[in-house]
Amino acid sequence: MAQYQVTIDSEILQHLFVRDDGLARLVEQVVNQILEAQLTEQLKAAPYERTPDRQGYRNGHREKLLKTRVGELTLLVPRLRSGHFSTDLFERYQRSEQALLLAMIEMVINGVSTRKVRAIVEELCGTEFSRSTVSELCKRLDLVVHEWNERSLAHQEYPFLLVDALVLRVRKDGRVRLCSALIATGINREGYREILGLMIGDSESEASWSEFFGRLKARGLHGVDLVVSDDHKGLVKAVETHFQGATWQRCQTHFVRNILDACPKSLQRELHGRLRLIFDAPDLATARRLMDDVIRDYVQRAPKAIERLEAGFEDAMAVMALPERYRKRLRTTNGVERLNQEIRRRERVIRIFPNEESALRLIGAVLIEIDEAWTTGHRYFDMTEYWEWRKASVKRVKAAEDAKRSQVA
Template sequence: MTEGKRAIIQQLLQEYDIQDAQDIQDALKDLLGGTIKEMMESEMDQHLGYEKSERTESEDADRNYRNGYKSKRVNSSYGSMDIDVPQDRHSSFEPKVVKKRQKDISDIDQKIISMYAKGMTTKQISETIDDIYGFEASEGFISDVTDKILPQIEEWQERPLSAVYPIVFIDAIHFSVRDDGVIRKLAAYVVLGINSDGRKEVLSLVIGENESSKYWLSVLNSLKNRGVQDILILCSDGLSGIKEAIQTAFPKTEQQRCIVHMVRNTLKYVANKDMKAFAKDLKTIYTASDEKTALSQLDRVTDKWDGQYPYAMKRWHENWDAISPIFKFSKDVRTAFYTTNAIESLNSTLRRLNRQRSVFPSSQALLKALYLATFEATKKWTSPIRNWGKVRGELSIMYPDRMPD
């Protein structure tokens, strides 16, 4: 600690009867108000061209001069406080330290947005601000603050994308949203790409209701309109209409069904006592060395369990064309795209919003929360996905002339 700081502390102790931490807060609050006033006085001096103690020699009747003070209440890190803002005759003074119409000097907007990103409701944020900072921030005020990010979301949703994404994932998370007094379930679809450097990139967040080929075609066309020309592999669950949409928008793209979802959906039709054995048998299919062996294992597993669970293996046969692309690749490379694990960390962050907010007041409120939570989660995405060098090499061989240099 410097001698200057020690001197300031000694003066603080002498000036204020400090007994506890609250007294320190009150003292700093008082000093903050005084400091702001002195800074605005200096700004007024520069604005008028002479100091408060000086008199101008000008005899001009229209000259500008000080015209007292106006009290203004602002919110600070130490709670609400009144400051005296110097006024001038012409009302042309524009203070910079606390601007006109500025009611907060504690960067509260960013704090509100940070709390919103963590899934807190406007009511919870309002109560937290009141507890910590000692001033009331209405739910309407907080909603207005978070609305400031809507232009950012729109800009983000329309930003240009890369021409080629070797791998793209689409996954869905469902939320309850209030619409005209009725609570409905809406799906938030996360579209995530692996770019040519092997890094994860959220391409879009779409809140949808009715899945169909028309719906998915609009989603994929929006990617094309933002610059995407080619996708090598698109991995998803069994989204209704996605296959037809891929064939129309990106006819050269191979659809890969998420194997994890396939296994989960299959085991829904299996009794608890047989799940472990059934899952072990399913693993022999998707870990097979090639497609011929995988088909053989598919027949074996079907024959073994069809008597007890006749519906369980139906989807494996119906969707084999979207399951089989993985067998062209080595086992190490398959794990890069036969599951949606690449976005599981993001999905877990977004699912926390469900635990913190049982119902969103509107689809716009949901979109704001999703965007902010996604922005926070993706800050950690600083490295390529695992084994990217090997994945890139095999993709370049399997899809010649389509991988960017």
């Protein structure tokens, strides 16, 4: 991802604390400097710079008003003598902003908005807005989200799949109902993270997870070797149905919480420290020995917690089969939960979505922006060691099967 150096005027910084529009002026100055830097990249030349690599010449600016949650920004969009200045800044920035604003406008139109939402909408849009205009904007953004959420996944293998769910409150049939945003992220063959898809459903329902996984596979998802998730009811069964041959890794963070929930409060801190030693063990044999010690020390004082530890240990330690460098990031769904935090930042303004379409639109717009940052950013894993390990594992399995067949013969 491109990085830009910006300079902030001291006067602008002072306005940040004494003027109502201080934050807007600060953002305005930063964005205008980014636009100028992008133009320099496109032309391959700074203003007045003489270079044989120059691809064109500047021709002033045009003003563009951009309404955001921090206020109205006056942006100076560069012009060229010939050609067109290209930037995806407005499109990428506005997608999640538009989705949030459209959700708030729908709440106002439907008469279910809070005072805070009405105040924001009136500040950004005034008191009058056309239903047809809102509908057209929704359709336009829905198309972007739909195309992203239905794109082909067939061109890549995704050996690591991480799935999680985010509980939402959505207005439906005149009532506020709970539902979930099911989100899948994958790590592809080259080691880059991607957000693979999103679906609004029931996180405790096997049918919802099965439908979600079915959609991903219909788009070409293949090569899954490890699935990481919490122990949602129905999810594990759906994993077993759709990803036969893959290993399920139970999220260790959720597993620890589950164990501690069954432990007397007076022992929770002490037991938490002992559990961390188990999950940080260098190998499975050491982890089992440490678990046996914990069972011995706590079986009388926290029997329900120990019962949960014994029942879930193997699934929570599945990641130990992988080379060590991959274990830490694949033993939890914490990476997916960071996505949830980004979604929650916008969702807190809405609190209750006016409909499912609005939820899908906003969450999809947020995920698209994060996905673009991931796929153009740093590699998440160097996969060389994994593929060498995988190749050796396949050889070992084949040798064992051949030996078994020869014994039978």
